[in-house]
Amino acid sequence: MLPFILFALIASIMVYALWWMRNPGTKSRKVQQAPEQLAALLEAEVHYYKKLDADKKESFAQRVQGFLEAVKITGIKTEVTDTDKVLLGASAIIPIFAFPNWTYPNLDEILVYPDTFDDAFSQSGAERSIAGMVGDGPLNNKMVISQYHLRQDFLNNTGKGNTAIHEFVHLVDKSDGSTDGVPEVLIRQPYVMPWLELIHQKVADILKRKSDINPYGATNQAEFFAVASEYFFERPDLLREKHPELYQALSEIFAQEQA
Template sequence: MIYIIIIAILLVVLFISLKPKKKVKTLLLENVVVPNHWHPILLENILFYKKLTQNEQQLFRAKMVRFLETTNIEAIHFELEELDSLLIAASAVIPVFRFPNWNYNNLSTVLIYPDYFNEDLQFNNKSKGRNIAGLVGTGRFENHMILSRKALHLGFSNKTDKGNTAIHEFIHLIDKADGVTDGIPKVLLDKQYTIPYLQLVHRKMEEINNDKSDIRNYGGTSQIEFLAVAGEYFFERPKLLKRKHPELYEMLESCFVV
């Protein structure tokens, strides 16, 4: 009798393991109409997209459609072009591409300015302190992101640097998804890894501040900015990050990929 039970259990396990699994990725593609002309534009401008398989590229485009359907993009004092919207949507998808059901519930609108701006959100030539490329809004700008169009395009046109302003700001939104912007991506990082993660972060920040790192200096100002700066590096130059900072690469991979 016991042998019959064991065989039955094994058959159930075998059936479950062999049964085709309905993937969320397939569901995301259903009823999503993607303009055909997007593909060559993305190939030309988005290195991350270019490295994906054909099926992954299809999924990437579908996720861009979903993002644009739920997010308002407003150009301030210039006429918005399609490439502007595509670059913003791609920036949103890249850091969460491996997550099947991610939505930026803390974002409703992206305001895109023609140039860099200051703390008063002024961007004309007479305004002083115009050195901000992007930010996640607070107060009356809660659920808003503000981006410089110039910085947005530079982030994708320069294929050899380690930075991307728009990706940086979307990583801030991911950090903020748990209700607190603290540089600890609780929605991505398993609880048991929090302490090792913070220990690694502060060690890397110390290296930055002692001028012993190739990670951008801004990453040394706080653990909040470190996450966003290191995230830019991870998506822009993954092979270089893996070679120069293998521990950090593995930790970020566990957050954004695994």
């Protein structure tokens, strides 16, 4: 009798598991309606969200919540607040909002440091100049970010930078297997060479000190893409005014008209 009962119990569990996997709507029920607190925080803290219409706000909030349910956020010698989590979730969704099925399979945890850190992730010493990093090797599928810069970048409505968006753009870039400034999943092949030519032109202007783009963008193609994307999402009107060709290229890459 006991073996029969065990067999029946195991069979019941397997049937339920199969039903659960075939009914994704049941698993995602928590994100069907954006919680009021989440929507309120987005409205108060995220300028990008404020510009959306009601339907898009609901969709954005749902996707932020879905991201927060999928990715672990860990404070390292600091307390991560609900606002911090919402800012990170918003930073994740902003670049890929036009792509409703996009997720971040190359990210499972975000480590939040109080402030900047160095290459060895030390939080003390004079070499602490890093505000954000997408990990590799032992830290593959991890992101490390400065809590101070995360908060300040969203408070500053006149700046052209956003550390968290910068790091998520690196993940978008990396989604094709290479972090090289050419997100091939978003750029059709005929447009790759024109995009690279535009990068080289803009980097040359930076090196000649004839550009208002963050000089860090001249480091390599990947950093240019991330820096230019920060500018696109933070100050789209100014980018379109000063760099219309770059604005148009990024608008097509992200399938978003920001200005």
